[in-house]
Amino acid sequence: MRRVILIADDSPTIRKFVSVALSTKGYEIIACADGMEALEKLPGNKIDLLITDLNMPNVDGFQLIKSIRENEEYKELPIIVLSSLGSSEDIHRGLEYGANSYLIKPFDPKRVLYEVSKYLN
Amino acid sequence: MENKLSMEQVFEKLGDLKQFFIFGQKIVPLFKKIIDFMTDIVPLLENVNNSIQDTTSKIPKAAHQINSVTSATEIATSEILDIVDSMSNDMTKIKNELSDLKNGFLNQRVALDAFAQKVPASSETLEELKSNLSIDELESKVISLEEVINKIELDATNITISLQVQDITAQQLASVNHLIHSVQEKLSSLMVDFNKQEGFVLLDTETPKVDPKVFNPNAKYDRSEAHQSVADQLIEQAKRNNNDNGNKTSQEEIDKLFRNNG
Known part of the structure; x- marks a missing residue:
């Protein structure tokens, strides 16, 4: 069965980068433009992993991670942050909110695949 | 006697009036300068106003x-x-x-x-x-x-x-x-x-x-890998703090994965 990955990023190019990198390895991708949309798409789809940006409109990445971790159903969902915010404070904050991995843009697609495979293979 | 007192009062008032005229002589050039300044500044302010209007109208286009x-x-x-x-x-x-x-x-x-x-x-x-x-x-x-x-x-x-x-x-x-x-x-x-x-x-x-x-x-x-390296170290540290065996991701590991996966 194909593993489903939810990508939340307001940049269409980043959504495409990640989608291209992961779909070639057989993952099913669901892309959305902000945290609000991601929260809406979580219940209806069997999401195995979330890749999220932090700077997003409506619900940002931090709020998205917090909301997910507060929900018992998604407490164990692997979350990979993909952000241009690269200061120690931001990384700490991301991890404190419940992210499992933190990748800084610009990213190597191989590294994204490696992180995904750590949780899904 | 009464007349003398009135005259003194008149002279006193005239003295005040003289002081006022002397003050007036001094203040008039200052007023003139203020008026000149206003005459100069008003077109300048209008110019600033027009420039602001012009700039404000161009900003949305930019x-x-x-x-x-x-x-x-x-x-x-x-x-x-x-x-x-x-x-x-x-x-x-x-x-x-x-x-x-x-x-x-x-x-x-x-x-x-x-x-x-x-x-x-x-x-x-x-x-x-x-x-x-x-x-x-x-x-x-x-x-x-x-x-x-x-x-x-x-x-x-x-x-x-x-x-x-x-x-x-x-x-x-x-x-x-x-x-x-x-x-x-x-x-x-x-x-x-x-x-x-x-x-x-x-x-x-x-x-x-x-x-x-x-x-x-x-x-x-x-x-450069500098920021990512800091992120990896912080994740490793967080995992250690959670009594989890956090393994630092090395380039070798990533390359190995891709050799295996094609």
Whole structure:
């Protein structure tokens, strides 16, 4: 069965980068433009992993991670942050909110695949 | 006696009046200077007002142009990415074909060796046949082609990393638009203050509003591993704190994974 990955990023190019990198390895991708949309798409789809940006409109990445971790159903969902915010404070904050991995843009697609495979293979 | 007192009062008043005229003589040039200054400053203020109006009317256009740049680079990046993706798919096909060729060479060798064992007398002819088939030569060509393909794949990966500059610049441009919006708001309020008496109506020339949550004003296109290395160390530390065995991700591990997965 194909593993489903939810990508939340307001940049269409980043959504495409990640989608291209992961779909070639057989993952099913669901892309959305902000945290609000991601929260809406979580219940209806069997999401195995979330890749999220932090700077997003409506619900940002931090709020998205917090909301997910507060929900018992998604407490164990692997979350990979993909952000241009690269200061120690931001990384700490991301991890404190419940992210499992933190990748800084610009990213190597191989590294994204490696992180995904750590949780899904 | 009474008359003398009245006259003293009159002189006293005249003295005051004289002082007033002396003061007036001193103050008049000052008033003149103020009037001259006002005469000079009013056109200048009008000029400033007109400049502000002019600038304020141009700001939305600049902001919209910045948005157009972002949209255009998004489309172009997406198109390049499609081409790179298509190239990568073609490379994968070529790699599979080359792998089949290598297997074919191996099978040919095995078949020739099996034939040599079955018909020992034919060994000389077989050697000649092997030489004519140039299996070793062709195989080394296939191997060098594989190396070229691997290099092209690496270049394609580097292109995809470089293309992410679009996302970084989009964030920087969003930050500029946010600043422009703030400047326009200030200028508009100045203009309203300037033109209060004239029943001035501000033209509806709004700049696109940018939510400060959607961009990182310090976004940088930095391909060095410095920040990622800090992130990895913090994750490792967090995992250690959670009594989890956090293993630092090494480039070797990543490369190993991709060697195994093809």
